[in-house]
Amino acid sequence: MAQMFYEHHADLSLFSEKTVAVIGYGSQGHAQAQNLRDSGVHVIVGLRKGKSWEKAEADGFQVFEVDEAVKRADVVQLLLPDELQAKVYKEQVEPHLKPGSALFFSHGFNIHFGQIVPPEDVDVILVAPKSPGHLVRRVYCEGFGVPALIAVHQDATGNAHALALAYCKGIGSTKAGVIQTTFKEETETDLFGEQAVLCGGVSQLIKSGFETLVEAGYQPEVAYFECLHELKLIVDLMYENGLSGMRYSISDTAEYGDYVSGKRVVAESSREAMKQLLKEIQDGTFARRWIEENQTGRKQFTAMREAEKEHEIERVGAKLREMMVWVSQKEPIQQ
Numbered sequence: 001m002a003q004m005f006y007e008h009h010a011d012l013s014l015f016s017e018k019t020v021a022v023i024g025y026g027s028q029g030h031a032q033a034q035n036l037r038d039s040g041v042h043v044i045v046g047l048r049k050g051k052s053w054e055k056a057e058a059d060g061f062q063v064f065e066v067d068e069a070v071k072r073a074d075v076v077q078l079l080l081p082d083e084l085q086a087k088v089y090k091e092q093v094e095p096h097l098k099p100g101s102a103l104f105f106s107h108g109f110n111i112h113f114g115q116i117v118p119p120e121d122v123d124v125i126l127v128a129p130k131s132p133g134h135l136v137r138r139v140y141c142e143g144f145g146v147p148a149l150i151a152v153h154q155d156a157t158g159n160a161h162a163l164a165l166a167y168c169k170g171i172g173s174t175k176a177g178v179i180q181t182t183f184k185e186e187t188e189t190d191l192f193g194e195q196a197v198l199c200g201g202v203s204q205l206i207k208s209g210f211e212t213l214v215e216a217g218y219q220p221e222v223a224y225f226e227c228l229h230e231l232k233l234i235v236d237l238m239y240e241n242g243l244s245g246m247r248y249s250i251s252d253t254a255e256y257g258d259y260v261s262g263k264r265v266v267a268e269s270s271r272e273a274m275k276q277l278l279k280e281i282q283d284g285t286f287a288r289r290w291i292e293e294n295q296t297g298r299k300q301f302t303a304m305r306e307a308e309k310e311h312e313i314e315r316v317g318a319k320l321r322e323m324m325v326w327v328s329q330k331e332p333i334q335q
């Protein structure tokens, strides 16, 4: 059984005399900085001049260049893109880290794959929300929190575990549940989950379903509602009551089709592919490929990103969502 932590396990007063520098103000950065501040923590933001800088200032934060923010902080949360963290850390973070301070991450990639090696006199802590950053903020504003994983890579002060829990309380995660893990487990499961299920697997499933219907002559709008829009409603039922709860709400016809056809689509070959992905994550092959892709100008990544934006499902969906004001008028997630 996983070791779980909730509100009563965490003491937010550990942060009462501390300044937290959130480095980066993107998806996770803006959410964690604002949640912590709303929980009473003193937060500053570290950035380079640009779009995020303006946004953080507009949100009322004191913003500094990264090195200056680190100098002023007792706790540094590194929320830059994984692929940029090692360089920025080496040049602007490490030289200014105070002995006895704490270095936080929200994903274990750079520590686990040896891209960042912090000095021995700082705590090295993982607080990994199991949620996209924008939902970390939205759910907190609704009075709740998203689950998170915590791990301690280095406990220089003897206080690292308590600090991790306090930080979780500050961003709202102890309301949902916090699980003790390791940097290795978080890194490998997070990469696997996003590739095989949450992002890669689901996007591919949606597109394959949409394309199959459209190629067979059905209206793209019908295919969009069937394969993308309704997915959220079905997942909401799973989120609230598990797979059985979802099956309670759907028709028996759908439930029978679920049992007999689901495994024909996500078949043994998909499980074999999942095992292969996991192996490549565990042995570092994926990390090496991603690091190399970034070192060589992200050509493949950029080309795939542009091609995906042009998919018919994106055009059809944008038009249909315009009419759903409760969707299109939600606070925009684009930054």
Ligand SMILES: NC(=O)C1=CN([C@@H]2O[C@H](COP(=O)(O)OP(=O)(O)OC[C@H]3O[C@@H](n4cnc5c(N)ncnc54)[C@H](OP(=O)(O)O)[C@@H]3O)[C@@H](O)[C@H]2O)C=CC1
Pocket (backbone or CB within 6 Å): 023, 024, 025, 026, 027, 028, 029, 046, 047, 048, 049, 050, 051, 052, 053, 066, 078, 079, 080, 081, 082, 084, 088, 106, 107, 128, 129, 131, 132, 133, 134
């Ligand atoms: N996205 C998510 O929901 C999740 C992310 N994580 C982890 O959180 C971390 C942050 O990811 P994410 O929030 O997606 O990152 P984003 O890409 O959304 O944001 C990155 C931020 O870093 C800033 N930045 C980029 N380069 C520099 C630089 N050289 N100097 C200073 N600031 C810079 C950007 O500012 P600018 O506007 O100037 O480019 C931006 O504010 C990663 O470790 C990721 O794995 C973990 C769980 C979920």
Ligand SMILES: CC[C@](O)(C(C)=O)C(=O)O
Pocket (backbone or CB within 6 Å): 129, 130, 131, 132, 133, 190, 193, 194, 198, 199
């Ligand atoms: C699922 C993608 C994620 O791991 C996340 C939102 O948790 C990420 O890296 O963005």
Ligand SMILES: [Mg+2]
Pocket (backbone or CB within 6 Å): 129, 130, 131, 190, 194
């Ligand atoms: Mg994740």
Ligand SMILES: [Mg+2]
Pocket (backbone or CB within 6 Å): 107, 190, 191, 194
């Ligand atoms: Mg991830």
